[in-house]
Amino acid sequence: MHLRSRSSLSHLACARCGQVVSPNQLHGACVCGGPLLCHYDINALRKNLSRGSLIGRPATLWRYAELLPVQDAANCVSLGEGFTPLLPLHWGEQHGLPNLWLKDEGQNPTGTFKARGAAVSVTRLRELGVRDVVVSSSGNAGDAWAVYCRRAGIRATIILPDDVPEATRVETALTGQRLHTFGGHNGRGGRLARAYADSHQSFWANTFQEPYRVEGKKTMGLELAEQLGWRMPDVVVYPIGGGVGLLGIWKAFMELKALGWIEGKLPRFVVAQYEGCAPFVEAFHADRESCEPWGDISTLPGGLRAPKSPADFLILKILRETNGTAIAVSSDDALRAVRAVMETDGVFLCPEAGTTIVALRRLLAEGQVRDDETVAIINTGSGLKYTSLFPAPLNRIADEDEMLPS
DSSP states (O other), rough: OOOOBBOOOOEEEEEETTEOTTTSSOOOOOTSOEEEEEEEOOHHHHOOOOGGGGGSSSSGGGGGGGGGOSSGGGGOOOSSOOOEEEEEEEEHHHHEEEEEEEEGGGGGGBBBTTTHHHHHHHHHHHTTTEEEEEESSSSSSHHHHHHHHHTTEEEEEEETTTTOOOOHHHHHHHTTEEEEESOOHHHHHHHHHHHHHHHHHHHEETTTTTSSSSHHHHHHHHHHHTTTOOOOOOOEEEEEESSSHEEEEEEEHHHHHHHHHSSOOOOEEEEEEEEOOOHHHHHHHTTTTTTOOOOSOOOSSSOOOOOTTTTTHHHHHHHTTTEEEEEEEEEHHHHHHHHHHHHHOOOOOOOOHHHHHHHHHHHHHSSSOTTTOEEEEEEOGGGGGGGGGGGOOOOOOOOOGGOOOO
C-alpha cells in the first residue's frame, strides 16, 4: 500500500443524542439507538494536510487515510477498492443535460459500492480486536463482508434473503464463510443477525450498527470532489436503501468544506426508491422527521429493501436542508432505464441505479434541474450481478452461410 499516513480520528459522537465516546474502544450503535459517527481533528489537518498531499498516492480510497478511522493505513485490508471512474453520460446530452456524470461503483471489488464500507469497517474492527462478525444484508453487503472478512482472517456469518441474486450468493459461499438464507426482507434478517450475535458472542455489524461503514462509503464523496476539480456537483441523485452512502457523501463534502478544500453550497440531494418500498419518499412528502416502518415490501431483489433506516431522521434533514427531494419509481421503469443507458452509453447499471435515471427524467420534465447544472448520479453496482432480470434473446447461427452477404 506504501502509505504511512495516520488517521486524524478524534472521537465518535451520536448523530441523535450527541453523546461522545472514545474512538479507541469497540462500539456498536449509541445506547439511545442512534448511529455513532466519526469525527476528525480538522484544525490539525488544515495545518498539516493539503490537496497537494494526495499527489502520488495510490488511486484507491486509502489515499484519504487521514480522513478515515483506520489508525494505520499500512495495515489496511484491501482489494484495490475505490477511485472508481466518473463517466460523462451521453444519455444526459440526449435529454438536455450535457453535464451529467455517473460515478460507476460497479467497478469495485465484489461489483458494488459495498466493498468500500466493508474494506474500511473490517480493517478498523480488526484493529479493535474483532475476530467474529455477523451481518445480514439484502445481498451486496453480504458478499462484500464475506470477502473482506476472509481477507482479514475474520470469521463471518452472512445472512441473506432466499431470493438474493445468484452471483451474490455464489460469491459469498465460495469464501467458505458461514452462509444462511431466510424468507422475507432484511428487516427480518436484522433480527436474525442480532439474535445470532447475542447467542454466539459475535459482533453485529449491520447497517449503522457500527461507526465505520459510513466512512468507507464517504470516500465516494471525497472522490467526486477531487474528480470534478475540487468542486461539488449541483445535484446528487442517489438510490437509497438504508442511506449509508448518501450520508457518507454529505459527510465528505462537509469535511472538505471545513478543511477549505472546496467551497460553495452543498448539492441538492435527491433520493430515489422503488414504489414497493419507499419509506423516505413517504416521510419526506408527509413532512415527518422520521420514517414509518414500511410494511408490505414488493420490489425487485437487491439493495432498496430497507423498511426503516436507523439514520432516517438525519437523511431527511439533509434532503430538506439542501432543498432536495425524494422520488418513488416503478420497478418496470427502473429496468427500462437500465436498458436505455446500456443503449446510449454501454454502461450496465444495476436496477437500483436505474431509479436515478427515472427520477432525473422527472426532475427535468418538472424544471427542477436546469440544463446548465452539473448532476452526479451514483451507480451503486454492476448490472452483471442481476442478469436474470434481463433475459437475452438467442439468435443462434445454424450455418456459416448465414454470415455471408445476401
